[in-house]
Amino acid sequence: MQQTHEPAGGPATAAQREAKQDPEELRDYYRQMMLIRVFEQRAAEMYTRAKIGGYCHLNLGEEATVVGLMAALHPTDYLFTSYREHGYALVRGAQPGRVMAELFGRAAGLSGGRGGSMHLYDTQLRLLGGYGIVGGQIAPATGAALALAYRGGPGPDREAVMCLLGDGATNIGAFHESLNLAAVWKLPILYVIVNNGLGMGTTVEAASGEPELFRRGCSYRIPGQRVDGNDVLAVRDAALDALERVRTEHQPMLLEAVSYRLRGHSVVDPARYRSDEETARLRTLDPVPAFRSRLIETGDMDEAAAAQIDAEAERIVADAVDFADRAPAPDPAALFDYVYATPVANAGRGRPGDPLFPADQPAANFAGAAQFGIGG
Amino acid sequence: MQQTHEPAGGPATAAQREAKQDPEELRDYYRQMMLIRVFEQRAAEMYTRAKIGGYCHLNLGEEATVVGLMAALHPTDYLFTSYREHGYALVRGAQPGRVMAELFGRAAGLSGGRGGSMHLYDTQLRLLGGYGIVGGQIAPATGAALALAYRGGPGPDREAVMCLLGDGATNIGAFHESLNLAAVWKLPILYVIVNNGLGMGTTVEAASGEPELFRRGCSYRIPGQRVDGNDVLAVRDAALDALERVRTEHQPMLLEAVSYRLRGHSVVDPARYRSDEETARLRTLDPVPAFRSRLIETGDMDEAAAAQIDAEAERIVADAVDFADRAPAPDPAALFDYVYATPVANAGRGRPGDPLFPADQPAANFAGAAQFGIGG
Amino acid sequence: MAMLSYRQALHDTLRAEMQRDEDVLLIGEEIGVFEGSYKITAGLLAEFGPRRVRDTPICEGGFVGTAIGAAMLGLRPVVELMTINFSLLAIDQIVNHAAKLRSMFGGQVSVPLVIRTPGGGGQQLAATHSQNLEVWYAHVPGLKVLAPATAADAKGMLTAAIRDDDPVILLENLALYNTKGEVPDGEHTVPIGTATVMKPGRDITLVSYSRAAVVAFDVAHRLEAQGISVEVIDLRSLRPLDRETVCASVRKTTRAVVFEDDWLSYGIGAEVAASIQEGAFDHLDAPVRRVAAAEVPLPYAKPLELAALPDATALIRVIRETLDATGFSYQEASSHA
Amino acid sequence: MAMLSYRQALHDTLRAEMQRDEDVLLIGEEIGVFEGSYKITAGLLAEFGPRRVRDTPICEGGFVGTAIGAAMLGLRPVVELMTINFSLLAIDQIVNHAAKLRSMFGGQVSVPLVIRTPGGGGQQLAATHSQNLEVWYAHVPGLKVLAPATAADAKGMLTAAIRDDDPVILLENLALYNTKGEVPDGEHTVPIGTATVMKPGRDITLVSYSRAAVVAFDVAHRLEAQGISVEVIDLRSLRPLDRETVCASVRKTTRAVVFEDDWLSYGIGAEVAASIQEGAFDHLDAPVRRVAAAEVPLPYAKPLELAALPDATALIRVIRETLDATGFSYQEASSHA
Ligand SMILES: Cc1ncc(C[n+]2csc(CCOP(=O)(O)OP(=O)(O)O)c2C)c(N)n1
Ligand SMILES: Cc1ncc(C[n+]2csc(CCOP(=O)(O)OP(=O)(O)O)c2C)c(N)n1
Ligand SMILES: [Mg+2]
Numbered sequence A, B: 001m002q003q004t005h006e007p008a009g010g011p012a013t014a015a016q017r018e019a020k021q022d023p024e025e026l027r028d029y030y031r032q033m034m035l036i037r038v039f040e041q042r043a044a045e046m047y048t049r050a051k052i053g054g055y056c057h058l059n060l061g062e063e064a065t066v067v068g069l070m071a072a073l074h075p076t077d078y079l080f081t082s083y084r085e086h087g088y089a090l091v092r093g094a095q096p097g098r099v100m101a102e103l104f105g106r107a108a109g110l111s112g113g114r115g116g117s118m119h120l121y122d123t124q125l126r127l128l129g130g131y132g133i134v135g136g137q138i139a140p141a142t143g144a145a146l147a148l149a150y151r152g153g154p155g156p157d158r159e160a161v162m163c164l165l166g167d168g169a170t171n172i173g174a175f176h177e178s179l180n181l182a183a184v185w186k187l188p189i190l191y192v193i194v195n196n197g198l199g200m201g202t203t204v205e206a207a208s209g210e211p212e213l214f215r216r217g218c219s220y221r222i223p224g225q226r227v228d229g230n231d232v233l234a235v236r237d238a239a240l241d242a243l244e245r246v247r248t249e250h251q252p253m254l255l256e257a258v259s260y261r262l263r264g265h266s267v268v269d270p271a272r273y274r275s276d277e278e279t280a281r282l283r284t285l286d287p288v289p290a291f292r293s294r295l296i297e298t299g300d301m302d303e304a305a306a307a308q309i310d311a312e313a314e315r316i317v318a319d320a321v322d323f324a325d326r327a328p329a330p331d332p333a334a335l336f337d338y339v340y341a342t343p344v345a346n347a348g349r350g351r352p353g354d355p356l357f358p359a360d361q362p363a364a365n366f367a368g369a370a371q372f373g374i375g376g
Numbered sequence C, D: 001m002a003m004l005s006y007r008q009a010l011h012d013t014l015r016a017e018m019q020r021d022e023d024v025l026l027i028g029e030e031i032g033v034f035e036g037s038y039k040i041t042a043g044l045l046a047e048f049g050p051r052r053v054r055d056t057p058i059c060e061g062g063f064v065g066t067a068i069g070a071a072m073l074g075l076r077p078v079v080e081l082m083t084i085n086f087s088l089l090a091i092d093q094i095v096n097h098a099a100k101l102r103s104m105f106g107g108q109v110s111v112p113l114v115i116r117t118p119g120g121g122g123q124q125l126a127a128t129h130s131q132n133l134e135v136w137y138a139h140v141p142g143l144k145v146l147a148p149a150t151a152a153d154a155k156g157m158l159t160a161a162i163r164d165d166d167p168v169i170l171l172e173n174l175a176l177y178n179t180k181g182e183v184p185d186g187e188h189t190v191p192i193g194t195a196t197v198m199k200p201g202r203d204i205t206l207v208s209y210s211r212a213a214v215v216a217f218d219v220a221h222r223l224e225a226q227g228i229s230v231e232v233i234d235l236r237s238l239r240p241l242d243r244e245t246v247c248a249s250v251r252k253t254t255r256a257v258v259f260e261d262d263w264l265s266y267g268i269g270a271e272v273a274a275s276i277q278e279g280a281f282d283h284l285d286a287p288v289r290r291v292a293a294a295e296v297p298l299p300y301a302k303p304l305e306l307a308a309l310p311d312a313t314a315l316i317r318v319i320r321e322t323l324d325a326t327g328f329s330y331q332e333a334s335s336h337a
C-alpha cells in the first residue's frame, strides 16, 4: 500500500528496487530487525523482573519501520524520537549493552542512567533524544532543522533532521505549530508519523478528524505520503525519496508508516481493549517472520544463515543484559551534576532537610552559599 | 470572490439573493455598518483623549463582515469572539452606551468595567466574550458546542455556536486541537476566520504555510469556504449556508471572510510597515461607502435616507459617549466581588500591605480569617 | 464507614456524582476504553456511555479549554489530566481562562469545572513525569486547589469540588492511589479552604499535605513512642490556605517543620513558613525548617531519585534538630506522655 | 557611563551581542517588520536581516520549542515572548524541555537559550495581560531567572544571559521600559545568582525586585528624610536566589519588609520571608511583612486596578508598622543621620 498526497512522481515501489538489492544488505536488515525483536522481548522480561523501572514502551511490531527509516538516514543527519525508541538507538549504532544499561538506570547507560527508557540520547550518533511528553520532540526537532538552515543552504549531501512521532501525537498543537513553522521557514526536516493504529487504547479513527494522517500536511502545503510500515524496503525507499527533497530543496516533508503495535502500550498494559481475534490477526502481520521467509523465498538468505542471525541476536542481547546488570549505578554524590552547564553563585545543592544556612556560622555562609545552601 | 474547498452545492451568490432582498433590511445593514464605523472612530478619539486605557482594537474595515455574520446568527445562538469585537456587540444588540462604558471602565459597562475593550460579554445576548489571548476563545467555543450537543441532537432550529478568530490565530495550536475535537465529536460550531490580511504587522503569507486559510479544515475533514468580507450579503449568505449544515448535521464548518484592516493593529499602532500606496488602495476597498453607493445605485436607499442614517449614527454614538462619561466607575470596595462564585473559608480579601492576621488579637483570627486575612 | 483505597474512593465518588447530576460528565485521555491510566474511571464508560465519559485525542489545551466552554453553559465537567506534568499544555486555559472569566466578565458567568490530576515522583518516571507543581496553581486567584491525603478526604474533597461553582484543581498523587483508609458512607463533603489536624500534639507542629502528609503522620506516631509529641496538620486545601489552623497550632507548640514533596525554593512550604513567622512570631522558639525535594530535575536512576526526594529519615533529623535548637528535654516530654 | 532608558539598554545589548557572536539570533512575534510590540528590537531586522531576526507566526509553544532545538545544535537564540502572560502557551517547552534536557540526557547537551519577556500590571490591560508569574519559573531547577530593575542591570544581565550556556528567563517589566539610568559603557555583565544592595541603611531591610525595586528605592530615599534609614536590596536574580545577601542585611537591621508586584500567596516574597526567618531568626525583631498585589484577577477599571496593586503608600505604612512594632524611636534614628 502506498499513496501519495501530492502526486510528484512518487518513489519506485519496493518491489522494483528490491531487484537491484544486495543480499548482504537485505540480511543486514533482517539482522537489525531481529536484534530489536529480541532486545524488546528481553526488555519486557527485565521489566517484569523489576530490573527496569518507570515506563517501558517497546518497538515490537515496528521493526520494519525502524530499520527502513534508519537505512535512509545519513550518519550526519539528526534524529528526534518519542519515548518508544529503543530500536532506533540500536539500529543507529548504540551498543546494546549501553541501551540496556540506560533502561537499568546505570551510569554506563546512554543517558548516564538519568533518562531511562523514554530518554535515550547520544551526541555521537546524533540521536538527539527520546521524549516522554507526547509531541514534545516536534518543535525542538524543527529547531534543529532551523540551525541547519541557519548554517547552510540546500544540497544533495546536506544534513537533514528526521522527527518521529506517533499517530496520536498528530492531534496535539505542537504538530500544527511546528509543521507550519517548518513550512514558512523552509526547513530541512522529515516528519515521520509512526502509525501503529493506537494511542494508548484510542484508535486513529477515534482521535483524528482526518484519519489518513499523511494528508495532514495539507494545512502547510507539506507533501505527505503513506507507506506500509511492515515493508522495510518500502519504508526505506519512501524515506530516501522524502529526504532527498528535504536536502535538496529544504522542503519539509511528511511520511506516514503504517504498522501495528503487537503488545500493549507499555509493558504493564495487558491491552484488554483489543479482542483476541484482533490480536491474532496482528500476529499474522508480524514483519519479522514475514521478512525472514521472504528472504528465504527470494534466496537472499538460507535457513542456516537465518538461524545463525537469530542465535547471534540472542547472544548480543544476553551480553547486553549481563553488561547492564554488572554496570554500576550512578553515585548519589553526582546528584547535582548537569543541572547547569554554566556554574553560577548560590545554585542550590542541598539535600532534603539540609539547613539553608550552615548552623552557627552565618558569617561563613557567603562564600559557602553556592556549596551548601539549598538556594534557588 | 467565492471559493469552495469541498464543493457541496455552495450557496447562491450574493447577487442572486440580493434580488429577493427587502430594501428595509438592506438599509438596516447599512445602518449597522455605519454605527460600527462611527462608534470605532469615536472610540479611537476617546482613546487618544485617555478616556479609554489598555489596548483598543477596532473593526474599521470589517463592518461588512461583522454585519453579514450577525445577520446569519439566531438570537439563541452563542457567539465567541477575539478582542476585536466592539462591532459584534453593537450589532448583536448591546446598548452602544454600555459598550462605550465598558471601554471607559465604568460599572455600567457590558462587563462591569472589569474587562475593557478586549473582553465584552453579555449573557442575555449570548455573546460569551471577547478574548485577549490569541486563539483563547477557540477551545471554549468548541466546549459551548459540546454542551449543545450534550443536551440535544441536530435540527433546523437547533442552537449553534459561532467562533470568530483572526487570520493570525489559525497558526496557534488551539486552532488545530479545537477543530479536531469538533470533528471527532461532531459539534455544532461554525469557525469564522476574519482574515484582515495581517496579524499585527505580519502578513498571512508570512505566517501560514497554507495562506488560503479556508483550506485549513482539511486536516479534520471540515468543509471550508472563502467569502468576500467586504460584501455584507455574500458574508451573510455564506454564513447562513454553513450554519444550516452546522444545525442540521452537527457538522463543524469553517468560513473565511476576507477584508482589510483600515487602521493600525490597535489605536496606538501607526502601521508604518504598510506603504502609503497600500493604505490608499485599501481605502478604495472600504466596505461602508461602497455599500452606501451600491444601495443608492440599486435604488434601495436614497441620498436623504442615507444622510439621515449617517446623522443618526453620529447621534447614537454621541449619546453613548455621554452615557459612558457620566457613568460611575466601579467602587473599589467591590474589588473582591466575582473572584469566586461559591464562597469558601479563608479566601483572601486583603488589600496590599494588610497584615495576614489582625494585629494583637490572634484569638479573634479564626472566625475572621476569611474576612480579614490575605490568605490564599 | 468502609475501608477503601484512595483510588476506589475517587472512583465511587465520580460514579455517585454522575448518578446524582446529569450535568456531570468526564473528559480526558484514555478514561473510557482504556479505563484510565490509573484506572480511576474503570467501568464508568460501560455504565454511563460515551456521551458522559468522553475519551479525547491527545490535546490537553484543547480538551481543557473545551471543558471550560461546556462549564460556561452549565455542564459540570470533571477533567482528568493524566498527570500534572501534562497540565503545562493546558495551563493557559486553566489560568488565563478558567480562573479569570468570572471576574473579567463582571460576574456574568461561572466555570464549574474540576480538574483531577496526580502529581508526585518516586516512580522512576524521570524528570518530565515526576513533578509537583501545585504551587503554581496555588498562586492563582480564581482557582481553588485541593490536595487530599486520605481516602476519606479524596471522597469529601472531590464531592465538594464537583458541587462547587468555581474551577477546582484536585491534586491526586501516584503514590496514594493504593493507600487505604476509612471512608464515611453516604454524603460526605469537606469544606474547601480548611486544613485539618491529623494528629494532635504538644511539642512541635508538622505541616504537610498529599503524600507527604501520610509520611508525616507515620513519623509523628514513631516519635510519640520516643517521647516527642508531634501535632500533624494536613493543609488539604492549598488555595484558599487555612493559615489560622496552622498558626494556632504553632502558637501552642512553639516549633514548626514543613514536609513537602515539591522543590524547596518557592515551594508550598515557603508560604507556610512565611505565614507562620507572621502569625506566630512571638511564640516561635526556632526557625521554621522545610524538608523538601532537592533542586534537580528528578533523575530516573533509583539511587539518584532516592537522594533527591524527602523521606522520613530527613524529616526526623530536622524535627530533632529543631527540638535540640530549643533545648527541648526528651525526658520531660516523655514524662508528659 | 551614559544615561539610557531600560529599553535602549536592552536594544543596544541585543545589537552588541549579535555583532559579537554570529550564533546569536532573535526569534519572536512581531520583532522584525513591526519592530517589536515594545520596540526593543527596532532597527535590528534592517541591520541583521531576516536570517537573524525571525518574525514568527503566533505559536508560542512552537517557536520556543524551535528555539530550544536550535540551541541544542549550538545556536544562541534570544526569544522575545511579547508578555509573560503568553509564556503559558510555551511553558511546557520551557519547563519540561529547556530546563531538563541537560540533566535528563546525562549532560550531553546544553540549551543556551534566553527568553526575554515583560511582566507587570498597571497598564489597564485587564486580567489576562497583567500578570507577574515569575515565581513559577523561579521554582524550577534547570532554569535561571533574572529580573533587572535598572537600565544598567538590564544590560549586564542580558549580556550575562546570552553568554550563559543554560536557559535563562529574563523578566522585563512594561513599566520600566521608559525609565532611565546610568549604564556602563563597553563590556558590562552582572553575575547571575547575586542580589545587590541598591541603598545601604541601618534601621530596616526592604527586599524587592524589578519595577517594585524602583519604587522601594524611591520610598527609601523619602523615609531617609524622615529619619528612617532603609537598606534596599534588589534581588535581581530570582533563581538562583542570593539568600545570604538578604539575611546579612537583616542580621544588621533586625527588621525586614518585602515589596513585590505579584500575588501575595505563594509569591516571591514567601520564599524571601521564609529564608529570612531561617537565616536571621535570632536577629529578627518583628515578623517579615509582605506588601504584594491583592489576590484578584486584575480588573481593567482604573480604580479597581489601583486598589489591587501595591504602591508606595502601602509600603510606607507597613514599614512604619514594622518599626513601631519594635519600639523604633524616630528621634534616635534621625540623630544618627
Ligand atoms: C502531552 C502528553 N499527554 C499525554 C501523555 C500520556 N501518553 C503517553 S504515550 C500516549 C499515547 C501516544 O500515542 P502515539 O502518539 O500514537 O504513540 P505510540 O505510543 O503509539 O507510539 C499518551 C496519551 C503524554 N506522555 N504526554
Ligand atoms: C497567545 C498570544 N500571543 C500573542 C498575542 C499578542 N497579539 C495580540 S493580537 C495579535 C495579532 C493577531 O492577529 P489576528 O489573529 O490576525 O487578529 P487581528 O488582530 O488581525 O484581528 C497578537 C500577536 C496575544 N494576545 N496572545
Ligand atoms: Mg500510536
Ligand SMILES: [Mg+2]
Pocket: B166, B167, B168, B194, B195, B196, B197, B198, B199
Ligand atoms: Mg488579522
